[in-house]
Amino acid sequence: MLNPLWLRTFATVTNCRSFTEAGKRLGLNQSSVSEHIRRLEESVGRRLFVRDTHSLAMTADGEALLVHANVILQAMNRAESQFRKPRLKGRVRLGTSDDIALGALPTVLAAFRHAHPDVELDITIGMTSRLYELLDAGSIDLLVGKRRLGERRGTPLLRSRLEWIARPGTVVDLNQPLPLVLVAEPSVTRAVVLNALAEKGFGWEVICTSSSHAGCIAAARGGLGLTAKSQYVSARGLSPPVNSASLPALPDVEFIALAAKRLSHPAGTLLELLQGSDLSGEWMSE
CATH class of the missing domain: 1.10.10.10 (Winged helix-like DNA-binding domain superfamily/Winged helix DNA-binding domain)
Structure with missing residues (x-):
């Protein structure tokens, strides 16, 4: 030995x-x-x-x-x-938009839990605008979501292009208003999509409104209409329309982490992990 x-x-x-x-x-x-x-x-x-x-x-x-x-x-x-080192203890109240939750966030949370098993995670999934309100009210410690239009606060994590998706094989009738499936107001994604259509002179009709991106994906999978998602987010059972090249290109969206003014040691540790994870960088689909 x-x-x-x-x-x-x-x-x-x-x-x-x-x-x-x-x-x-x-x-x-x-x-x-x-x-x-x-x-x-x-x-x-x-x-x-x-x-x-x-x-x-x-x-x-x-x-x-x-x-x-x-x-x-x-x-x-x-x-x-x-x-x-003393084991990290306490609680982290994390707010996240559901599109982030559908991406790499589970991997980050698993790594944090493995490293700090004594820290309790309290996760709130909601619209980015609602998460800003919760953070400002002191109800959550960290926010991970899209940067609000005109907002300057937050640490940039990644940029990702929005893309049109629909039921596979969909051909959009460009002579008719685009049938849209969008997240309810107030929504960063909704605002970006409608601004892009208005700038290009496209008409639209909101066929379905959902409180979450997961709901929009489900409605689009059912063939109700077009929706838009970040290329960072997986959406099985959906694909770009056949004539997507004729649709207006959608811009990038920026995902950020925003922390409370007074951040606990456990919350600060999770923030550092987020900044060094797959959530940080520029993400484009292949």
Whole structure:
């Protein structure tokens, strides 16, 4: 068995090139250092050093063992460091739009839960505008959603293009008002879509209104009309209309994280994880 104490002594001797100096660094006398090396050599069945009165050199087996010793000692240091830290406790009240919840958010939450199992997560899924209200009222700690038109607050996470989707095989009659399935007001996506249509001179008719993007996707899957989603969001059973190239191109939307003025340590930790996750960057479908 490779005793970690012997491995640490061995690694220190190789760095110092001296049993005496290694003993000083480790707070051991020279006889203890020699004993650790002797027992390590017996354990691996190989000679690790060649010594005389003036020099100390590693054997080939010693050099090979040093590679493994460093890996083992580094892993031990990481483990000890993790468990020396106090476990994070508390509660994080996270508000998220449902399109983010349909994307990479579950992976982020799983990673946070794995790293901090003692932190309680309280998740509110709702319209971005409603989440802004909850944050300003102090009812949630973090908001993850689309940046509101004209809003400057928040840390940008990603930009993603909006795209038209409908039941597969749909051909849009461009001589008629576009049949739309949209999220209810106030909605960033709804405003962006209607602005784009107005600028290009397209007429429309809102066939169905839903309180969530998931509801819009379900209605579009049922063939009620066109809807728009970020390319970041999965929408199985839907695809761009056959003549989507004739429809007005939709702009990018920006997803952000917005934190309360006074952020708890658990909430700040989750914010850091969000900023370093797949939610951060520029996302375009292939």
